[in-house]
Amino acid sequence: MTFDLTPEQDQLRDAVRALGRRYGHGYFVEKAKAGEHTTELWAEAGRLGYLGVNIPTEYGGGGGGITELAIVCEELAAAGCPLLLLVVSPAIAATVLYRHGTEEQRKRHLPGLADGSQKIVFAITEPEAGSNFHRLGTVARRDGDGWLLNGRKCYISGVDEAGHVLVVARTEDSSTGRLKPALFLVPTDAAGLTRSKLDMEIVSPENQFLLYLDDVRVPADALLGESLDAGLPALFAGLNPERITVAAMGAGTGRYAIERASEYTATRKVWGGRSIGSHQGVSHPLAHAAVQVELARLMIQKAATLYDAGRDLEAGVSGNMAKYAAGEAAALAVDTAVQVLGGAGMTTEYGVATLLGAVRAGRIAPVSREMILNFVAQHVLGQDKSY
Numbered sequence: 001m002t003f004d005l006t007p008e009q010d011q012l013r014d015a016v017r018a019l020g021r022r023y024g025h026g027y028f029v030e031k032a033k034a035g036e037h038t039t040e041l042w043a044e045a046g047r048l049g050y051l052g053v054n055i056p057t058e059y060g061g062g063g064g065g066i067t068e069l070a071i072v073c074e075e076l077a078a079a080g081c082p083l084l085l086l087v088v089s090p091a092i093a094a095t096v097l098y099r100h101g102t103e104e105q106r107k108r109h110l111p112g113l114a115d116g117s118q119k120i121v122f123a124i125t126e127p128e129a130g131s132n133f134h135r136l137g138t139v140a141r142r143d144g145d146g147w148l149l150n151g152r153k154c155y156i157s158g159v160d161e162a163g164h165v166l167v168v169a170r171t172e173d174s175s176t177g178r179l180k181p182a183l184f185l186v187p188t189d190a191a192g193l194t195r196s197k198l199d200m201e202i203v204s205p206e207n208q209f210l211l212y213l214d215d216v217r218v219p220a221d222a223l224l225g226e227s228l229d230a231g232l233p234a235l236f237a238g239l240n241p242e243r244i245t246v247a248a249m250g251a252g253t254g255r256y257a258i259e260r261a262s263e264y265t266a267t268r269k270v271w272g273g274r275s276i277g278s279h280q281g282v283s284h285p286l287a288h289a290a291v292q293v294e295l296a297r298l299m300i301q302k303a304a305t306l307y308d309a310g311r312d313l314e315a316g317v318s319g320n321m322a323k324y325a326a327g328e329a330a331a332l333a334v335d336t337a338v339q340v341l342g343g344a345g346m347t348t349e350y351g352v353a354t355l356l357g358a359v360r361a362g363r364i365a366p367v368s369r370e371m372i373l374n375f376v377a378q379h380v381l382g383q384d385k386s387y
């Protein structure tokens with residue numbers, strides 16, 4: 001067993017850290033508050049090959065795995081730039097495409113995802129179904145050579161920045177008459193696809209949308225994969241990369257908050273010559289948060305290693321646990337950082353309260369802490385399903 005990164009992974013981590021620090025949290029917040037996107041950072045990360053680290057080299061990527069993409073997510077977040085679309089476009093969409101797309105789909109989309117010139121976002125959540133994906137109501141019906149899509153999606157991130165949205169819909173299986181899931185690559189400017197931006201209490205340059213699909217016509221080759229049978233495995237293929245990279249983003253955010261707070265408490269003096277960090281009422285909560293973040297990082301490393309070794313089922317358990325641990329640790333770290341900074345903690349300048357909304361959302365999305373506990377109770381502890 002080794003806890004060391006390879007020399008290449010070490011180099012990647014250092015390089016991404018340097019890039020993230022060059023932009024920093026100030027840039028991230030400025031873009032968010034101006035209603036703009038982190039276009040420059042995304043483009044530079046793409047040019048440097050960081051957005052495509054997990055995409056096979058024959059499609060313009062770096063040929064690495066989720067370990068490498070998790071490093072990119074964590075280090076950008078640790079520099080104060082937690083980019084949610086890393087989880088959606090390179091982690092979910094690229095994985096689903098190279099594992100289950102047709103060769104034509106891979107050739108068409110992966111090079112753009114790898115160099116960052118293209119983004120594909122992911123739409124599964126629906127207002128009525130919520131966490132219960134078995135209730136999805138978006139339906140795809142055959143229409144001549146192509147498909148006709150109807151339904152509603154909610155909280156879909158980054159639709160305004162993406163060329164395509166990977167829509168999860170239901171189709172009818174003619175052999176059984178049962179509805180089965182399928183994924184469709186829908187251009188964001190398709191006729192019949194409209195969106196409205198949700199007002200979210202998160203300081204983020206990335207936006208969430210309600211999507212309305214009203215008789216959206218797509219050609220046959222918009223169906224992801226060779227046949228309808230690709231739908232379910234493709235849906236599952238995106239889950240582990242999603243869990244692992246969102247956990248890495250949480251761990252990075254936690255590291256960022258603890259670093260900001262530690263710098264402050266080591267130098268702030270309000271009782272004579274001693275720093276406030278010398279008081280254990282201040283240093284212990286920070287140390288506790290640092291332990292939680294480090295534990296989460298270990299689980300992320302385990303999950304990524306298992307995933308990259310092709311051990312998907314075990315990676316599923318570790319990935320869910322890593323996502324749970326990192327979500328909790330990030331929320332704790334940011335809240336603790338705000339507290340130990342006192343009034344400064346609530347200012348924009350000190351750059352920690354600006355993350356409160358994001359880390360709070362990290363306990364809900366992309367999978368809530370309760371649904372992970374359900375998964376662990378059922379699949380690890382052998383408990384009956386309650387729902």
Ligand SMILES: Cc1cc2nc3c(=O)[nH]c(=O)nc-3n(C[C@H](O)[C@H](O)[C@H](O)COP(=O)(O)OP(=O)(O)OC[C@H]3O[C@@H](n4cnc5c(N)ncnc54)[C@H](O)[C@@H]3O)c2cc1C
Nearest residue numbers: 122123124125130131155156157361365366368370371387
């Ligand atoms: C910032 C943000 C970005 C997002 N981006 C995307 C995106 O890009 N694409 C996308 O498809 N979706 C996206 N989502 C949606 C996200 O995945 C969902 O919000 C999440 O899965 C929870 O679904 P829900 O909001 O409908 O909650 P509900 O299902 O209504 O649940 C509400 C609460 O009840 C709990 N609950 C529900 N069922 C159970 C149960 N059986 N046992 C115990 N507790 C339960 C939940 O854990 C939750 O706390 C995003 C959400 C946010 C906040």
